[in-house]
Structure formats: C-alpha cells, structure tokens
Amino acid sequence: MYLRYQSQIVHVSWSTMVEKTVARASSPVRRSSSSEADAVISQIAQSIDVARLQFKRLRKDLDDYNALTRHGATIRVFGDHPQEETLSKSRESRTAIYADVHFLLMSLHDTDKMLSRLKVLFPREAELANLRNRHRALLRYCEDFRTHMEHFDSSNGVEDCGNLHEYVYNYRGRTLNLGPELEQTAESFFSDLMSVWLKMSARQRKIRDLISRTNNAG
Numbered sequence: 001m002y003l004r005y006q007s008q009i010v011h012v013s014w015s016t017m018v019e020k021t022v023a024r025a026s027s028p029v030r031r032s033s034s035s036e037a038d039a040v041i042s043q044i045a046q047s048i049d050v051a052r053l054q055f056k057r058l059r060k061d062l063d064d065y066n067a068l069t070r071h072g073a074t075i076r077v078f079g080d081h082p083q084e085e086t087l088s089k090s091r092e093s094r095t096a097i098y099a100d101v102h103f104l105l106m107s108l109h110d111t112d113k114m115l116s117r118l119k120v121l122f123p124r125e126a127e128l129a130n131l132r133n134r135h136r137a138l139l140r141y142c143e144d145f146r147t148h149m150e151h152f153d154s155s156n157g158v159e160d161c162g163n164l165h166e167y168v169y170n171y172r173g174r175t176l177n178l179g180p181e182l183e184q185t186a187e188s189f190f191s192d193l194m195s196v197w198l199k200m201s202a203r204q205r206k207i208r209d210l211i212s213r214t215n216n217a218g
Contacts, residue, residue: 050107
C-alpha cells in the first residue's frame, strides 16, 4: 500500500520538481534528471517499507524471547536434554533479534542516505535540511549503534548476538531501547518526510505552471 501511494507521488509530483529545476536556465544549480530523482524516491519508499517490516518482526522477536526467558516458562523438549534444548531456543531467539535489529538500522541508514541525496538534487529546498535536523537524534543514535555492531573485534572467535532485558538490547557494552518509543519516533520521521515531499511537490508545481504560462504568453 505504501509503495503504491509513493508511486503516485513519484509520477505526479517529483517529475514536476525536476522539470522546474531544469527550467531555471539562469540558475547555477546543475540539472537533475527526472529518472535520478524518481530512483531516489523509490529507494526511500523501499527503505521505509523494510524498516516497518523489521519493526513488525522485532515485536515478534521480543515476545518470543521474553516468553522463553520468563520465570517458570515451559519449554517443549524434543529429546532427552531439556537444558540443551532451552539454550538452543534462546540462542535462536537472540540470533533473530540480532539480525532484525541490524537490518532495521541498515534500512534507516539507507533512508538517511537517500535524504542526503535529495538535498544534493534540490539544494534550494531548505525543508530537506530542516527535516534531517529535526530527526538528527534518531538518525545519529541508530547510525552509531549500527556502526558499533559492524566494527567489533571478533578475532577471539567468540560468537555474540547480544542480550535482551525486556526492551533493552545490549550488544558488547552498548544498548539500544527497542521499546514502542523507537518505532513511534521512526514513524514520526517517516510522516515528516512524506509531508515535506508533498509540500515541495505542490510548491514546485505552482512554479512550473507559472513558467509555462509566462513562456506561452511570450
């Protein structure tokens, strides 16, 4: 649903923005191809959809892990070694959390990268810079943790998928709160991003129409 909605914006509004940029013959800003802008928007839409999917997966991961480690929880045992079975399920659950956290942070990072690309394509649009500044805390928090996950010293050969206490994920001394607030903050970022797109599209469409009427009058 999100991608279909985005497709409408790409075809109706963003090509309009690019056309307006090209129409500024006297402007020193380099021309941007509509295909490049559309590709960036498509990548942003995909990254946001991936992030939303990862949040959904993480909710299940957290429920599974907390149910597994809850005091008195029963573990279904296939065989004669219940302790080994419990440890195996715990490891499987922690591995799922590790993978889904990392993929979530990568998708948020990709969204941020594409936002930076839009700023290059449309340097006169101050709202793009303002958008990133408003959500800098979220983006920096997630980027720092992603970098931490990817740059640990694994030379000792010890496998580590981190640990979880309720919603707080701990990975090698750094913590990431996976509670509802993180998802709400990310959704606020996505919503603001959409709002900026729509405002920019409407503004650029008006400018294009004005240029068109001026050219026809001449």
